[in-house]
Amino acid sequence: MVQSIVSRGRPCQRPFRRPIVSFATLGDNNKNWYNNQRSSYCRYNTATLSSFYSSSSFSTANASAYSSSSSVSPLEVNKFSNMSQSWWDPQQNPLISMNAIRMEYIQQQMIQFKKEQEDMEQTNTGEDNSNDRDDSNTTSSFGTVSTHSLPLNGFKALDVGCGGGLLSESLARLGAHVTAIDPSMELVQQAQQHARLHPVTSTNIMYRGGCTVEQLAQEAKENSFETNEESNNHLFDIICLLEVIEHVTDVESILQATESLLKPNTGRLFISTLNRTVASHLVAIVGAEYVFRYLPPGTHNWDQFQSPEELHHTMTNLSNNNTTTTTMLRPLHTSGMVMTALPPIWNWKLDLHNTGINWIGTYQRTRKQ
């Protein structure tokens, strides 16, 4: 059952995305933007930048890969590294309350997917050839889904831009084997430290700091060349790009990389971001950053927000322009995320019809038509 409800969101004032800007120019633009916006951003000076690059745990190979092809803005990385101290404090990080609703959505989608999968298996008596994840205990774990025990059991998940590990830990506790990457070394170290607090998260998450998704895609490609394998074993069942694409400089590059890491047909890509509407500007930037100060001012740049339609458009463009791949990303489902209570108790709910501010979508990698 494939749903195309992407167009449900409120149409954006600017229906089409702005022209793609290359990494270098956009990075500079960004820097200027911040410097103009707030003089306090001068503290992201060259000193911190160079220390970031020359960080001891950064191998030279990585560094070159990083600087050559990446959608990551060093300014953004620094911004979030500076937040690392308050990352796990529920009263300081609004993502913690939001995470509950994101996880609800992901579980909803994956449980529905499992159901479809089982229905298909029952109708097709033949071998299951597309789904090569560890199926030995899927059915048994599925039997207990209603009691919320390990609904993601057996899935291989990738958390792109894991930050302090909020989402990675959730995925791991719900049964997934998680690979978590983030360009910030500091945040990943924090995340690793925090993951040691629980027996499951201390074993089921593999963290990689200073790593971009493009890099991971490159490695995967090289590995599959070396081993000359046809299998999908190195690919992921779940990839999460949550609250990431509004902070990157080149959305196309990141989409391309994630697509190549996603299992065709059976894999699910989750993307969440903010819509570019008047409401999102008022709520997420004016309200959250300047009036109530839930977030440090400058956390978000409204120009980088996207509507579900725009993202879909980007994906279509990407598949049209790229002739080397035979697959494309296709939206399956979109839902809004709405805040229902103000702090100190943050409360969120999923709302299919209100994608005006925060939204989350499910995507699938399918063969090009």
Next chain:
Amino acid sequence: MAFSLAASLSRQSKFALSRHSSRILPMTTILQPPPRCFSSTVVSPSTENDDNNNNNFDNFYDVTIVGGGVVGSSLAHLINRRMPSLKVAVLESRECAPSQPSIDRVPHPRSYALSPASLQVLGDSVVSRLPLGHYDSMQVWQAKSPSVLTFTARDLDADPSKATYLGACCEDQPIVATLWEELMKSPSTERITNARLKSLQTGHPSALAMAELEDGTEIQTPVMIGADGGNSWVRKSSGISKIGGDYEQSALTFTVSLRDSMTRRAFQRYLDDGGPMALLPTFSSNHAVVVWSAIPEVLARWKDAPEEDFVAYLNECLQEGPQRVPSLLEGTVGNSSGSGILTNLVYGTERVLDTLHYGLAMASQHPDPTFQVPPRIEGVVSPKFTFPLSCYQSTSYTKGRVALVGDAAHTVHPMAGQGLNLGLGDVATLVSCLEKAHRAGMDLSSFLHEYDSNRHRSVSISLGGIHTLQRMFRAQNVPVQHIKTFGMNMIQNVGPLRRQLAVAAAHGIAL
């Protein structure tokens, strides 16, 4: 003992009451040796850990509950029902599990009044096995006042098939014993009896909470719950302070045998000296439990009095029906020589007020307006227990990864029978906060602050209300008596107001 009601409602200044009839044995530090069953573990330590990671999860529990009394074990039981995969430890200072009392016993005076919402928290599997004394209505009246206030089960729900009872009384021991039996069945709950705690670290978002037992065992846990009663060790060790004070009253509680059997009605009368005397049903229809709050001198005098005198006094207190409000001029009416105008004015005003009170009572739309005389007491059949009354509330219910529930967080005057009901309300709120984190696979402590702010607010309002009532009923002069009479008549006769109060008492205050 200075409280301010206004302050009680605000978040910063809180108070609370200590110790209603439900005192859980304090977790003292008399150490007996070996702790039980620490060897079985959840997850074997990881083999891929870094060198600096010495975490082995031998003594790791998802939730650690200090105190295995009614609140602590019902918390463990509810977690178990709602999130069976969580590994829970209950630390209890007692040597062994409490046993079920014999069937043909005299009801123990250490009893609680449980609201329907509280019974829901305990769960059907437990409630069906408890010896309960249900009541459908509660009658409240006071000395020197004509008003009677009757709450009925129909105030809770207009549909009579749903509203089957207003509340139920149950002794402490069978609740704890039944809960422990249920917990014993669950493989994921570990009850550590004879546990003596030495030190505690409250932890923070990036460090687990830690409890060290006197035998050196260190328990690591994402969420540590203090359910260890009014004199909470966990609260003190976490450095959470409490606000409030002691009442000048103590409570005396004992079981009585009745000449007639108890109907399904609970009784509470405010006596001359202000202290309420309650007659509560038990599982046995020929017995009832008396809870009497009064100043300690009065209680001391009656505690050692001969039984016939005492029983006679009790009957005198409880059998008396509604009375007229005494006149200010009681002593002066006889000598009519006094200043005529003033006397007449006062006398006239009092008659007008009397007419108002009776008029209100006669206009009553109450479904069950008649005053019922409580059954006559024959004798005292149990030892008498005294305990001091106080009103305390912790300034915060959480600190780091520690959360307080029940008496550890707040203690209340027993007159409204809300002590355990508030504690079980804490349990319900806390479990839903834990569940929110658990469903999302998050750190279980993620939403503890929601428990703190939700619960602190509604408990403050309950405590404020109960405290105000307590102060009101202690005041004895005639004008106040008129105001009380008017207030009680209004509550009795204005349906929505009465229903609101009944629902607040039965289900807690919802905000």
